[in-house]
Amino acid sequence: MIKVENLTKTYADFKALDGVSFEVQKGEIIGFLGPNGAGKTTTMRILTGFFPPTSGKVEIDGFDVFNDPVEVRKRIGYLPENTPLYQDMEVYSFLRYIAELKDVEPEKKNQHIKNIMERCGISHMKNEIISRLSKGYKQRVGLAQALIGDPKVLILDEPTIGLDPKQIIEIRNLIKELGKEKTIILSTHILPEVAVTCSRVIIINEGKIVAEDTPDNLENKVSGVAKVIVTVRGGSPDLIKTRLQGINGVSNVTVIKNHAGLTDLSIQSEKDVDVRDKVSSIIVQNNWGLIEMHRETLGLEEIFLKLTKKEK
Amino acid sequence: MHNILTIAKKELRSYFLSSIAYVVFAMFLLLAGYFFTVILLYTQEASLKGAAYNIVITLLFLIPLLTMKAFAEERRQGTLELLMTKPVTDFEVVMGKFFAATTMYLIMLLTTVVYVFILIKYGNPDMGPIYSAYIGLILVGLAFISLGVFASTLTENQIVAAVIGFALILLLWVLSWASSQFTGNMAEIISYLSLSGHYDNFVKGVIDLKDVVYYLSFIIFWLFVTVKSIEVRRWK
Structure with a gap:
């Protein structure tokens, strides 16, 4: 589903990514793990075509991210770091805007948005202005907009950051459930998160992949x-x-x-x-x-x- | 096209969610109304000439306020990443924002048609120069908007975007002043590039293809630079 080959990203005098390669199969939930500044967000931005890598190749569902950015973006749902949202919009009109950009058929649009709001538990907030929502609800709105258009691939950058323990559990359960039908890459620096939600872990540090395995195997491998x-x-x-x-x-x-x-x-x-x-x-x-x-x-x-x- | 309309619609709505649109509208009506009334009372002439010259001056200030949030606000909120990772192209985003600001401006300009009705009711104005003045105002306004939208890509701060936009517009408006320092072709090129020189003809009632081409190419050029500016900023 996702094929990443030899990604390198160099900023003026700093190598953010250095030869990152991995593959994600359909239906996997991959945990992208690393300390702050390891290159997680950079990788995700390249995967979504927000900016190009210095060198390397990314293919999602058979489409090259740089030659066919629009085709790729139709197939992914992306929750960027810090959950940026249009603060002055209402939840429903925001989701409708995203649905229009994602080319959801007009006749199905309302039902589609309704289903997603229900799934994310924000139906009762549909007429609230986003800036007035609590952090937890904002996070759900962010997740909801990623789900619009029923993308095959979800890319979530730190989906549970800043939430309270109850909200974290709720979001994790939602992600797990979504993993039954979608391919998911999520980044985090919270370790229990990957153990709970992910089928495979990629540990990245200073722009390089240092380990890649199932959470269980990693434990066995490293503990001498x-x-x-x-x-x-x-x-x-x-x-x-x-x-x-x-x-x-x-x-x-x-x-x-x-x-x-x-x-x-x-x-x-x-x-x-x-x-x-x-x-x-x-x-x-x-x-x-x-x-x-x-x-x-x-x-x-x-x-x-x-x-x-x-x-x- | 579908995406451009979607983005333009959303942008247009967000103008009215903030107070900027209302303030800009009100100030424009105040200033334009003042110019129209004072000039009309002074000249006792059924024409829009004087008002048209002065309305442009208010646009120098007000249009950067309409365009300042276009990209600056998206960058500050981080929503540019949200938007640009949807199936849209840079061009569609720029055009959407340009059309939204254009629509706002045209609505604003439309309110001045009241003055024309006043002239018709109480006088016998020559309609030719009035039509051409409106065409001129539309072209100049869109030129200002294209430059203002570009300025908005340069920063995350709306105020800074407005200041840069205003400075660029003013500079290009009075560029012709510099032409006296040069001779021959250089002087001609500089005065041709200046925004103001091409506006006079429209107010006088002359629609010269040369002027229309100038404004259209000005608009296209700055929209192109805007698209490139977003592209470059993403590479960094």
């Missing part, structure tokens, strides 16, 4: 050492530590904290060794209480930090 966290009741921290260190395969044990007779420890094992059964039997043999034990995997947050640090 397995960590087990246990909480033990009874015994002295030092004794527990020494006993646990005696286990075959355990490389390091550290006491995280010790309070009210409970000791939290972090056990690092060698790669591919699962020490959990041994840990539990040692604790039980010593007549301590095993209160809690879980394996800690690296979250997307750590993966992200690891990947973006490596590049520097």
Whole structure:
């Protein structure tokens, strides 16, 4: 559906994008992840034909973005960064304007806009002036205008930024539902977002793609050492530590904290060794209480930090 | 064409959503009415000549106020990105905005037709120079608009756009003054390029093809530069 080849974008003395290539298949939800200034917005602006790249090629649904910009734009719905909207217009007349620009058939226009407003939960706001809406509703209007004309591809630049947790969940659910019928690229620097909504993640840093995989695979790939966290009741921290260190395969044990007779420890094992059964039997043999034990995997947050640090 | 109309319609509506349109209209009516009345009482002559000369001067100030928001406001709000990533071309956007400002101007100009009726009712005016003066006013107005829309692409700030637009229009209006410093072809080229020199004939009642061609090419040139200006700004 989307084919990006070797994109480069150079501003006067600054390389915003440096050889970015990726492909998106029909029906995928791609998370574009990166710190601020990594090149996410630049990539999206090039994808939508807002400005051309210094070099490289973009194809959407078989059309070249630079040779056929109008054809491409008919097929995409775009929510730009910071959700720009015509503040002095009413919600409905704004959406009608977009529908006219998107060449929605006049007979179907009203019904089409009505359906989209319902879907985005803004039907009751249709006669409000946009500048008077709350941030959450503005965001929904932004999303609604991207949906007009039933585009095959949605490009959303930070769709949940600045929203409260409830609104974020609502928008995410909406995006997930839209993903059933559309191809979606969304950018974000909020990590849980990609884990929740996206089928694939592209991590970009300083204009280059540093990783590209499913959220799960990324976690497995990057987390080298397995960590087990246990909480033990009874015994002295030092004794527990020494006993646990005696286990075959355990490389390091550290006491995280010790309070009210409970000791939290972090056990690092060698790669591919699962020490959990041994840990539990040692604790039980010593007549301590095993209160809690879980394996800690690296979250997307750590993966992200690891990947973006490596590049520097 | 469909897109141009859609954009023009929306722009026209947004003129009336802000107070600018009302203020510009009111000030234009005030000034034009003043010029018409004072000149009529002074000359006791059933003609639009004096008023037509002075109405142009008010346009020098007022038209940049009509065109200042065309692109500056879109850039400030970030909606230019929203608009330009819809299936429209740069040309359609520029023409849409140009037509919207043109419509506003023509409505404004239409209100001065009242003066013509007053002249007809109480006098016996020669209609020829009146028609030609209107053709001249329309051409000059559109020329100002094309330059004003261009000025609006240069900045995100409406006031700055208005100031630049006003300065450019005024400069090209009085460009002929510089021709006295040159001789031969150069002097002729400079006075030909000046906006004001081509207007006199229309007020006198002469429609010279040369003047019409001048204004039309002026308008087309600046609309072309406007389209290019948007294109260039996007490359940056």
